[in-house]
Every structure is written in structure tokens, then in C-alpha cells.
Amino acid sequence: MHFPKELLADHEKVVFELRPHWLALVAPFFWSVVSLVVLFLSSRVLTGRSWEDTGNIVVALGVLLGWLVLAVGPFLQWLFTLFVLTSDRLITRSGVFAKNSKEIPLERINDVAFSQNIFERIVGAGDLLIESAGESGQNRITDVRHPEQVQLMIYKESETNSDRMMRGGGPAQSSSPGIPEQIEALARLREQGVLSDDEFQAKKTDLLKRL
Numbered sequence: 001m002h003f004p005k006e007l008l009a010d011h012e013k014v015v016f017e018l019r020p021h022w023l024a025l026v027a028p029f030f031w032s033v034v035s036l037v038v039l040f041l042s043s044r045v046l047t048g049r050s051w052e053d054t055g056n057i058v059v060a061l062g063v064l065l066g067w068l069v070l071a072v073g074p075f076l077q078w079l080f081t082l083f084v085l086t087s088d089r090l091i092t093r094s095g096v097f098a099k100n101s102k103e104i105p106l107e108r109i110n111d112v113a114f115s116q117n118i119f120e121r122i123v124g125a126g127d128l129l130i131e132s133a134g135e136s137g138q139n140r141i142t143d144v145r146h147p148e149q150v151q152l153m154i155y156k157e158s159e160t161n162s163d164r165m166m167r168g169g170g171p172a173q174s175s176s177p178g179i180p181e182q183i184e185a186l187a188r189l190r191e192q193g194v195l196s197d198d199e200f201q202a203k204k205t206d207l208l209k210r211l
Contacts, residue, residue, distance in 0.1 A: 003084045003093070015085040015157055018150070020143035021125035024078050031070040035063045083141060085150075085157060090130065092141060106161040107188055108133045112154050114147035130154075133191070162189055166203075183208075 003017050042059040046052045076096045084091040090104045109132050116126035126147035130139045144150055165185045183204055190200040 003082055003091070008086065009088065011087075013087050015087065015153060016150075017082055017084040018145050020078055020081055020083070021123070021145045023120070023123060023125045024143040025075065028071040028074045028078075031067065035067040035071070038063050083144065085154060087157060088161065090154065092139075102139065104130065104132045104139065106154075106158045107165060107185070109154070109158055112151045114144070114151050116147065133188070165189070 003014060008014070039060065042063075043056060046055040046059075049055065077094065080096050081094040082092070084093070087106075089106060090109065091101065093099065093101045109130060111131040113129045113131075114126050115129070120126050124146050126144055128141045128144050128147050128150065130141065131137070132139065165182075166189070186200055186203055190197065
């Protein structure tokens, strides 16, 4: 499963797309092993009993139901979850049947932090905490592969996106935006600390002169 290319803007490119770390599959694997052990032990216990066949069927159905809920469900959730960074936005998509998607424009990202415990550091996993302007606030993304490298890539792409906006190329437009849109973009960069007040006023004055 890959991020649908038709959902990208004309100029937009995918920087990376990742599934959650294999650490998220530890629990489904554990419950699969437990299911096999339960089936094996139950068959040994029920051997020779008058209700052996009925007992084996009941146990098998119970184990199958538990396996579907505890192992197959989380595996499918892992399989259909994507963490995508493009040249314009950060996207998380999940859901087997009903799809859930959350997008954060790069210019709204204020900070990206990651956390790892000792075991996660050994296996190369961790969580990302993304702070953004707007209603979304803080977003935690769990079981990220190599979170320190992902954090660096997000910062680099955010800087590239900011430079493009300052040159007059909006994140979701193939043509240059108007002067009011450029001033709004500069105001967002000032709020994020990318531009100082003096730099903002100077660039704003330059744009107003073009009207």
C-alpha cells in the first residue's frame, strides 16, 4: 500500500512514506503464538474424552475469535497506516475499511520533538510529538522508524518550504500567489520565528510597493 499519487498537487513530491515500526507487530505475533499454544494444549487435554470433538470445536472457535481481535486486527491496522512527508505537508493515514487522514501544512509546524526509551533506541523506534498552529495543536505519532532522522527530514523540508514561500511560491499553488497571500505567508513565518519583525516589515513594504 502506497500513498495515492493522485492526491498530490502538480508540483508536490513525496519525500518519504513510512509504515509504523515493526515493534507495533510484537503484540500480534505474541497473541498468534499464544493461540497456537492454546490449541495444542486443549487438544491434548481433551484427547480421549467423550466430548472431545465438541470441546475442540468450541475451543477452536474461541481461539479464532481472540486471534482475529488481538492479532489480525492490529496487523491490518499496521499494514494500512502510513506516515507521509511531502514537499508541502505532513500526512498520517490509517484505517482498513473506513479511512482516517490528518494533514498538517509544513508552514504551520512550530516544533517537532521525539522520545525513545532504552529498548526503542536499540531497535530504532520512537514517538514524534508535532506542535502546529491552528486547531490541531499537538499530534503524537507512535512507533516511528528512526524518529531522530525523521525529525531532521521534517525540519529540512520545512525550511525548503519556507524559502519557497518567501520567493513567492505557495505550498498548494502551481502559480505565484498574489501580494496579499504573500504578506499572509510572511506573517505566518514571523509568528513561527523564521522572520524577525524588521525583516517582516521590510519585505511587506517591498511587496506593497508593487501594488
